[in-house]
Amino acid sequence: MLRIGRYEVRYPLIQGGMGVRISGGNLAGHVAKCGGVGLVAAAGIAMNSSFYNGRNYFQAETAAFKEELRKAYAIAPDGVIGVNVMVALSDFEALVKAAIEGGAKVIVCGAGLPLSLPELTAHAPEVALVPIASSVRAAQLIARTWEKRYQRLPDAVVIEDPDTAGGHLGEKLENIGTGEYDQYATIRAVKQFFRDEYAAEIPVIAAGGIWDRADLERALSEGADGVQMASRFVVTEECDADPAFKQAYLNCKQEDIGLLMSPAGLPGRAIVANTTAIRQYDLDHHTPCRMNCLKKCSYKESGERFCIVTALDRAQRGDVESGLVFCGTNAWKAERIGTVQEVFDELFGE
Structure with a gap:
């Protein structure tokens, strides 16, 4: 209780x-x-x-x-x-x-x-x-x-x-x-x-x-x-x-989980094998900051790192190759x- x-x-x-x-x-x-x-x-x-x-x-x-x-x-x-x-x-x-x-x-x-x-x-x-x-x-x-x-x-x-x-x-x-x-x-x-x-x-x-x-x-x-x-x-x-997001947890190994710096200025823990692809997606698609979702954001201010809300959105929809999959250290146990x-x-x- x-x-x-x-x-x-x-x-x-x-x-x-x-x-x-x-x-x-x-x-x-x-x-x-x-x-x-x-x-x-x-x-x-x-x-x-x-x-x-x-x-x-x-x-x-x-x-x-x-x-x-x-x-x-x-x-x-x-x-x-x-x-x-x-x-x-x-x-x-x-x-x-x-x-x-x-x-x-x-x-x-x-x-x-x-x-x-x-x-x-x-x-x-x-x-x-x-x-x-x-x-x-x-x-x-x-x-x-x-x-x-x-x-x-x-x-x-x-x-x-x-x-x-x-x-x-x-x-x-x-x-x-x-x-x-x-x-x-x-x-x-x-x-x-x-x-x-x-x-x-x-x-x-x-x-x-x-x-x-x-x-x-x-x-x-x-x-x-x-x-x-x-x-x-x-x-x-x-x-x-999306089922593909859940499958990313089932597929990941302990060593696939690590830290990255979010454009919010905070560290984050995620399946980090695809972080290069996340950045490349924004470069290839000239992704602008349309949402202004964060008070402080290095992507909004200078184009540094990546657009976090669209990266998370892609993963949630099932594109775990170019999307960001946040998780805790024990996700590999799934x-x-x-x-x-x-x-x-x-x-x-x-």
């Missing part, structure tokens, strides 16, 4: 937000139906949607976001369904507003410090607010800022392990993989901070590298109140990605396409 704000789920599991329609309404709805927290990822949700005509990206983003939430609630009408909204997105504020209008019960925010999130959600105090951090210092800064400015604490905190998590990582590239980071020491310290400073029991969630029951049980035994799991749900029938229910049965079955 896991309680986040006013909401309680049967199992201590949040499905991680995977942008550009990897975790859309179908996956989020089925996770919620099975007793976890299902998240629709906001980033690039307009892409490959009926709302986007190539010229109306921001308008299509909010419309598509609310449509995916509607799909999720059609699957799990009473489920705990939330969203993941990256702080780095240009339309961060509009997407938070759309999430509330779409009925999201939980808003999870990473890829930056969501210092203004309580102000953006002040009209919806029932919505649980969950920042993602990798350090005690970041969690303290968020909590102190929220409490001082808005008299509100996080309803939970996700502590992401940059050494194992997939997608964008909230740590400097040179600090990842050094062996110095201790996720569970960080989790215990964050829990103690809330006890000491606010006399509050705030759930702290472990994210990154959670694949099987042993990983889950270790996280709980080390002091986490729950886990956030993303990559494991890619290889399910309900995941919103052996078959199962169902969300089978994942829950393995993790929580008697």
